[in-house]
Amino acid sequence: MKALLLSTTAAATMAVVALVSTSALSEETQFPATLEAQAILPANSMIKAPEDAPEHLRTSGKFTAKNRNRAAGVGTVPGMDENRPTGLALPLDGQPLQGFSGIKAMDDGTFWTLSDNGFGSKLNSPDAALMLHQIKFDWDAGKVERVETLFLSDSEMKVPFPIVLEGTDKRYLAGSDFDVESIQPVEDGFWIGEEFGPFLIHVDRAGKVTDVVETMVEGEPVRSPDYPSFTLPANPTMKNPAFNLKRSGGFEGMARSKDGSKLYALLEGPRYLADGSVEKSGDNPALRIVEFDIAGKKWTGRSWLYPLSEGGQAIGDFNMIDATTGLVIERDNGAGISEKACADSKNPQPDCFSTPAKLKRIYKIEMSDANVGGPVRKIGYIDLMAIRDPEGKARQGGGEGFYDMPFVTIENVDVIDENHIVVGNDNNLPFSAGRALDKADDNEFVLLEVGDFLKAK
Template identity: 35%
Template sequence: MFRSLTSLIIPLIFTSPAAAVQLTGRAILGADTFAPGPTSGQQFPISFTDQQPVQGFSAVLPGPKPGTFRVMTDNGFGRKSNSADFLLRVYAVEPDFTTGQVFPVNFQTGERLTRFSQESFLQLHDRDNQIDFPIIAEQSFYPDTTIPVDPMIQSNRWLTGADFDIESFRQASDGTYWFGDEFGPFLFHVSAEGQVLDSPIPLPNFLGLGDNPLVQSPDNPQLDGTANLRGSQGFEGLALNSSGSKLYAMLEGALQPDDQRDRLLINEFDLASQQYTGKTFFYQRDPLGRAIGDLTAINDHEFLVIERDNRQGDPNNPDFTRPAEFKRIYKIDINQIDSNGFVQKELVVDLLNISDPNNLGGNGTTDGVFTFPFVTIESVLPVDEKTLLVMNDNNYPFSKGRSPGQSDNNEFILVQLDQPLNLDPSQATPVPEPMTILGSAVAFGFGVLFKAKKRQ
């Protein structure tokens, strides 16, 4: 039985008549989780011998079977200069909202595995030499070091975090993947087996702001002239409409020549022609917001946007001297444009104020309120019309937003909305309901609260 069928039952048992955004599930993947691969982290004091961190999830898609997901890591350790030995991968996982654990699964079948292995991920590569600029696999040494590039990276032309900073991805109807990159910013197309299919696609400067005909960051390997976008502010969000015909690529920061510093651009890309349509939509960033974390379609014209500040830590915890203030999910409608050209924007979830009457949030809940206070929250996916899956990017090993001085885990949470979304059925991602809890609720009523409290 899936959440879309049972979500109507549980609120009758547990919640009061007053509607509120509520936590309905939480599962955790420990920060110190690794997968096989070449030694990583050699460009800063911590290194991981013969392994790769399973970390920094910046995007999520449905997995090969219900309840499983494919999660994409970003460029690794935060900068182009320190991530040349971090491999770009998509992992397959199963968050178990009954036990609160997250398990690796087979990337193709979704069957649960005992550990992360080569069966559990898709490795991005360019063995067909499609990328039209130098990549790390072509080098003898990692940049600005005397450390030899791993022979496996070289022979397989595996992509690394110094080649692209991938922050978003979508799967087209033919099974191929499209990735949004921050370095270029670029869109690039990858086969179901991980091979880059074409040269990365640059973004034209459709608004004509400044002299550069393209939108380019300082990290763009093909930078021609002056960068007009700050570093790490390229494509953070990438949505695929419910028709499967258009991608919507959203920049994290405003263009440098733009005097409207709160204006973020969403660019429409046609999959049939594999070209931008020239349509650009404006998103107005909140005065407290500093960046966006994701862009996800609800239907052909409505989308969810994660917007956040650059702070971390639970405001209820006095040990955080500069806690999080602004972590929110908005709904936007590109068919509704105001007089200044901005898309309609409506608050859906305040991630610092989520009701948790059943105490599912463990150390994230204080006085019945769960907070998601991480510096980067970069994944949202509709489960059904009233439930969202939300995940943080733990920036391993740097972010410490849950417990002071302790590297953040990767947290998967389910949030029940107080108002249903106009969700196209193609955008729903049902997850199995925790049957032990559902069964206990039906059989024993409020006795299930004891079991729920243990699930932290």
């Protein structure tokens, strides 16, 4: 049942915002967003592994216990969000159709998206199959339909390092091989941004890997602690491998230029510099948007900085609107609503949210030849915690007159037409419970009317 009162965040925001307002804290322009439809894929939605896949992929999440020991049977390890049970348990019978992390609208009305690496880390996801999905929305019925799924594979051994299923014929890829997070369909397949390297990966229309590209920024390699060749030193007196990106800081977002010739790969976290500080724009941490030439399969050497706003900690997705402007999801690491916040965030209880969501936004940015090498211009934003819903179109979430997205990770946004965008969450099955205290989040997709925002200069 919907709450009868606005959440504190939504009420405060919507009281100030009529059509367009300016935040006193950051002097950033806010634009309205109105809910037009919502489609939901239930959290416990599964898909079978391919018939020719090894038994290892028939179930997933077998290594998610804290000690990483193999679970004794299906459903024996409770899913938890901090100390709150989410109502689902691992291992799962099949592969979860979840973790949607990146979306692209197609001309035929369908969308391509992808499931990320599985269960949150390289160590616990060796039995999570990597997949791309073609989906479509029945907005009237509020449902998500899976049209097609491509299971990623490396049958021609284009991946230069050993994979989990190295000794098999088809060599399906798993969540300990790559953490796939962003997607762009192209004429001969798909380009995928991932986070372990981080790498750019090209697969053909069957999901077979053809290229794995290392990341370079200003002539320097960018590497995370999960880079495949890294190992701990043999004794404590030796130095650890050098890396300049935090774990889960790779290509969470990736846009394609409107002429189709370039990719713009956006890091989720800032690069670390030689002195231990992070890359900044002014006083704010800044994330690199790195340009990639599709035909040449190489980095162009050009990049931009995306400055995080006050309270922003990561990005979720990135797609272009036109030749010089795009949409970026920016978020904090909170989940849940402030009305159910724990009295003591350092001592969270099962009946409250330790760190409620505050900053969940979509920014419109401008990047062009004029600001290459410098920060993008943030034109304005919409607040995903205060979406207008005057006609009560939300099927779940929000309250009287509004809809909200209090999820820790919101990782899907693209333009539908000159007035509408689609937005969706990554539900981190079965570990995220931001909509309710004790229930694993569903995959929620919404159609938003944001005409003024898309037209903003």
